[in-house]
Amino acid sequence: MSAMLLNKEKWPDFVGKLTGKKLWAPQGKGEEMRFAPVTEGEAPALEYGNTRVPPKQAVFPQTETMFRFQLGGEEVEVPEPEEETVLLGVRPCDARSMAIVDNLFGWEEDDPYYFKRRELVTLVGLACSEPGLNCFCTSVGGGPASTEGLDLLMTDLGEHYFLEAVTEKGEALLKEAGDLLEEAGDDKVKEKDKKIEESAGKIKRSVDHEGVPESLPGLWDDPLWQSVSASCLGCGTCTYLCPTCHCFDIQDEVEGFDARRCRMWDSCMFGEYTLHTSGHNPRPTRRERTRNRINHKYSYFVDKFDVIACVGCGRCINLCPVNIDIVEILRQVKEAI
Amino acid sequence: MIEKPKIGVYVCHCGINIASTVDVETVEEYALKLPNVEVARTYSYMCSDPGQALIKEDIKEHGLNRIIVASCSPRMHETTFRKAIQEAGLNPYFLEMANIREQCSWVHQDMEEATAKAKKLVTASVAKVRLLEALESTEVDAEPAALIIGAGIAGIQAALDIADAGFKTYLVEKTPSVGGRMAQLDKTFPTLDCSACILTPKMVDCASHPNIELLTYSEVEEINGFIGNFDVRVRKKARYVDFEKCTGCGDCAKECRVADRFPSEFDEGMGKRSAIYLPFPQAVPAKYTIDPEQCLYLTRGKCGKEPKCQEVCGADAINFEQEDEYVEFKVGAIIVATGFDPFDPSRKPEYGYDDYPNVITGMEMERLVSASGPTGGKVLINNGKEEIEPKEVAFIKCVGSRDESVGNEYCSRVCCMYTAKQAHLIREKLPDANIRIYYMDVRAFGKGYEEFYDRVRRENVRYIRGNPSEIFKRGNKLVVKAEDTLTSTPLEDEVDLVVLGVGLEPRAEMRQVMDLLRLSQSGDRFFLEAHPKLRPVDTATEGVFLAGCCQGPKDIPDTVAQAKGAASSAMIPLARGSVTIDAQVAEVNEATCRGCGFCVEICPYSAIEMVTVNRFGHEIEVAKVNEALCKGCGSCSPACLSDSIQPKSFRDRQILPQIAALGAMK
Amino acid sequence: MDLDKLRETAAEVAGRDDVKYLIGWKKGSYGYRIAPAFVEDVEAAAELIFSPLCTANLATYLTLVEKLPLPRGQEPDDRKVALMVKGCDSRAVAQLLAEKGIHRDEVIVIGCPCPGMVDPDLLAEKYPETEEPAELKWSDDGFVIVRDGEETAVPRDELLAEKCRLCRYPNPVVSDIMLDDPVETWEPAEDEGVTEIEEKEVDGRWAYWQEQFSNCIRCYSCRNVCPLCYCQDCILDRLNPTWVNRSVNFSENTAFNIARAFHLAGRCIECGECERVCPANIPLGKLNRKLAREIRDKYGFEPGLEPEGEPFQASYKPDDPEDFIL
Amino acid sequence: MKTNENPYIPYFATVEDTWFETGGERAIKTFKVVFDDEEVRKNWSHRPGQCAMIGVLGVGESMISISCSPTEGEFLRFSVMKMGKVTQALHQLEAGDKMTVRGPYGNSFPLEKWEGKHVLTIGGGIGQAPMRPVVEYVKANYEKYGGLTMIYGARTSGDLCFKNEFEEMARDEELSCHLTIDIEEEQWGHNVGFVPQILLDVNPSPENAIAVTCGPPIMIRFVLENLKKLGFEDDQIYTTLENRMKCGIGKCGRCNAGNMYVCKDGPVFNYATLKEIPEAFA
Amino acid sequence: MSANYEPNIVAFLCNWCSYAGADLAGTSRVQYPSNVQIIRVMCTGRVNPLYVVNALQQGADGVLVSGCHPGDCHYMEGNYFARRRLGMLKDLLEFAGVDPRRFHMSWVSASEGHKWKEVVEKTVEDAREAGPFEGFRRRQIDW
Known part of the structure; x- marks a missing residue:
């Protein structure tokens, strides 16, 4: 793995080298940051906490056309693959989430839409130097400079970005940047390590999940589910904004005689999610749904893919309108065990 | 599907x-x-x-x-x-x-x-x-019975027709006796039949008809349901006289401590009656009633040592403990025959009705000329000293009719003829009196009417075209100030008696009936018929019909004709035994209804009600459409936030694709 | 407000046999967060608070509880729910009563006269949140932030939430128990947010909303938090017929947001919850407040004031404005 | 086998024949369909218990169990109850119309493992649809099995699926086929009573036997109870689950029951596994 | 906006007044632009204001709702409800930036064939001026 330095002054040139690819970077202001296409010729500034909506939409768009057809027709047309895209400034937690979700979309058979995008996307990460109040990545297997899922990781060293390629795609990017970069010396490596350590130290919140995956199902009827879900509004904020949530709905939408089958994010927090046409609902209340959300992330997913489906980004905590706090729930779970 | x-x-x-x-x-x-x-x-x-x-x-x-x-x-x-x-x-x-x-x-x-x-x-x-x-379209059984509200000649006639056809008929009358306005009249124009003579047999028939249930001194309190299936609740007001026991002997009224103290409604206040009374001698039923507002015992709790009536009643019929009773029954059709109120001439103060006793209304004149009236049929006035026969008599027509200033633009249709009739009756009784009639127009449009009008004119009754502007007193005389518009001559006409040809007005209490039956008023405030030409006896509420003056001023023949019309219309569902309900009505999806009741508020036909249903063990309120009342307008639907009420054939799922088809085609 | 009295009263109410639970506010898990508290027993009442952070309108929980099918023979739990309300929240209760969304005998309304809430976003921006839960208090002329034992006084205008600046009913309009004397009402501010948009050209307005609605992720938190969006089966979720497609794009988002606002016409009590909870920060309140303003000005109607008031959407006046009709 | 690389793209198939099994609001209609593409037709193989995603383009898809045994021929059979939007659209299809098919999905009944055993199927209502291929399969390979007992019931005779087939079977003395309805009807020559009760009446031996059941949740509950009474062990009992599904291939998450993806880990579950998933019978 | 742009207008007419008025226009051979497509409903009270939103989303450039004059409603009060509902919708749409020329409401009685023509002309002209409403088309995105 080669480590390089990029003088921040050359950042616009570095970005300039990426022309021909679609560039996405966090845009907007303050809290409302989200990944959006970069206007050509601009070099996005990368000073931000994290985007409100995770970059999962780059590989798993909120709405995606699966195929088009004519009503009454017998041919379907699958949309052409997107162009190559580079995501600049992805936080390690979000990149890690993609590595986690890969498991599911690749389980036994590949989801063609997901992986088509996944292949076309290069993730350029940016290590966290100022973790948010509700970040707890370090306790769920990540960290402010986790490289899992990334192609290239940048660390802000003040004057420079410290660049390390993680994958061949990342290497290729470095190669493309060519003479904009300089080799990073050992001192810089140390500086970077120190920075990361400092950053990790700033993370205040954590979950203790030891024994949780095995024990969670045993808490099926624990009163804690009633108490933590009582205030739940049943909205989709936590799941839509969760980088590892990956459930979707499939719908046919018709416009005159043109139609398409598309899929869109869905949320297990919605009552309709499991509702049978007969009216029967195996998860009839917010209690079962909240329980399922936690179980799925901290037990079922672990059971299937041996990894917790939570990267500790803190979005669900930040944006829950009624302060349902997954760290707090995990604390209670732990207590109940 | x-x-x-x-x-x-x-x-x-x-x-x-x-x-x-x-x-x-x-x-x-x-x-x-x-x-x-x-x-x-x-x-x-x-x-x-x-x-x-x-x-x-x-x-x-x-x-x-x-x-x-x-x-x-x-x-x-x-x-x-x-x-x-x-x-x-x-x-x-x-x-x-x-x-x-x-x-x-x-x-x-x-x-x-x-x-x-x-x-x-x-x-x-x-x-x-x-x-x-x-x-x-569904068929619903129709109850083979009818309700008639109001037992004047319209109600009586309709009741007799329906009852004769073999259907149970409930005839509800607010006052203690049937008969209505017609019973008060002396003679009828233009034939001069004795009003009582032609009416009383019908009144008696009514009372004795096996199919008619007479509910006098009663008021309709509640009506629910729809054509073929109205549920009616009637309050029988306490008479304080045992209906079964009373023999109608009249001893009680004679002995009443406040005998003959109160103005008799029947005699338009010109005669007196006791606190216990029979409205008029031929009243049907011939049962006495205690006026609770006048009876000493009922108002003060005390009437001498013992109420006189109780003392003298040989049949032991007086019962002060009596309470209002309620009867409930079901009918398939309803006829509204609530009649009219005579115009109150106090609202035209220039005629001095409130000030001068010798200014009287046409209704009062009827009682005055009637042999059964307070004067025994003698036309007498009080000149301040004694009762004398008037020499100079003036009639004024269109009092309260065709008069925007009192809000009545319509013609009352009967005043022309009844003034002519009364002029004739006075002429019969006072051959020497000078009689004149102030008029705007004379409308004598019915069968034999023009002929009658001609006859009256030939009987030396003077018609003066011009509406008097004022009546005032000069000495013992009343002065009618007018202008003969044909000759443009101002007049100050000194007379002894003025008869105001008051018009007909909608009943003051008609609001109550309107609310009960969801009826509307037309511009003249009388009940609105479904169509002025083609459905003159129908109303917007199916199964409810109009007869007589509640729909607009009418004379007796027209009233009887309309009553017969209403009766025959009302008998259609009764005879068929069922009613067809239009299929394009609204339907509620109970599973999604949230019970807010917006639709109930909206429905102009009261076709929606909230009902309690059990949804998986929970009692919840949901809307329910009464298909018989629903007209399928769909106004309820957009107010339903959960889209749970939809008119059939015009459902969202039928209209939205239409929109899509029109929008998508460029 | 005297917190001891609040907790005492709450404990008393929550302890009643005919009360299922009491819903109030408690400190959240960190920073300035406040969490709804479902108090089932006397002890739990001790954690209740009422502070300038208690923006959440808890009336939404009155209709949020799922009615599960009951096994045969089992009686439904008919016990009452006690609810703490501010002025705006009480209007939601009144409106729910007027719409028969709830019945009067199902609730015990505990009124909290409200001197005004802080804007949580503004607060966090100016006085960054820390991990430890912070406290806020009212002072005579503003708010006091208590963090790590340190008090910071802040003038009222600096942090007062927009909905509170516009508030006309700070005192509960319906209540069974009042926890304090009514507060003095204040002159509601001009609704500049709405006026600003009104003053734009039509294209400018469209562009403004286009930008806003493009951010909508259709999480439905605006709908779910709204105490007056309580249809069990929302038409905007329904597929037969489809009013709004499930796909998330500007067109569907716009249709969704217009429909949502329209369904609240004459019903919205301006508690501002939709706007507060929106993860995309869409100023949804402006849509509702615009309609509420028009309805107030043109139709002389204000929802949520009378528990037995007639519903605006199910009534009319013969002289309703019709200057827009050709 | 020719496959669409993209598992979400359905194959087109033509409806060859349809008939109604039952009537009413929630009628059940059976479709016999044949793939349009000859290669697909040749290469398609499914096993009893498996499902397929069938649908109508422009309306959507539904997961429906394949109600025929591969031993029956180069066609597929689906019995569909009219419930929602998709099934309503499916019900409109007639012979000659097109539907889309993806699959087969899910696991299947381990019929090989059951060889030599007595197979007992207990079905109720539409729940007989996944039972039917088992019955057909065992019938076709009768010599390999220790026998077949079928119990099938519905509310009324009008609610029985595959009635004619089963009535014929019931006449076959070699098979133990028991039909039942809840309430006595005229000219009904079979049992009357609830399925769990009939199960007790038939009194099958758990010895070297396998029980498979599917039907309404309440029926399953009592059938399980009664199977236990008869001495069946958990691992002798199988059932199939039916959850809301969208993708069919373990991605969309809709069908999760506990840590199981019904579309992949199911729909066939051994009761020993299933009873560990509390959500399965929720 | 192309020069030969023809607006597509969806109109909701009540059966008793406006639809009859439009019929009368036909019987009287009154000529008017062909851009208006009529959907018949029994009463304007049936018109869900969200139909207007839906029509604009589905491809209409303008929407018209027409019913009986106040007081003339065949169902007594349906048009009063429609007036209130659609008046509010108009306010909301304008606030959301929908050109007010895209949505009109009118009273046309069964005897006002000529008024119907005027209403159609006004609606078409307004929608023409407002231009195609591509911004709100359902299918604009990702089809």
């Missing part, structure tokens, strides 16, 4: 009415490409027998189950084609019409444009017709 829609599209040439502007063949070809369209055809006149036969054959041959006729307005031929497809075995509601004549070929000249529009309209029809549902 289980079956797959198989649509037939029939494009009509309508001779050249459509074909000259719309390229019907192109529309036909186009229609064939639309989803679920199996057959498309054009024909010169779709509505003709061969045109209809074409559709019917296709239904049979191709198994079509949805039909679109692209032709004229559905307002023109929807029924025709519904009937046609029904004859071919299809549900009549599986039809949609595309209006390509009135709203296309006739209003556009450019063939290309008109054809394009016709295609769009057909597309929208296809979008909708696929989703139409089979509707069945």
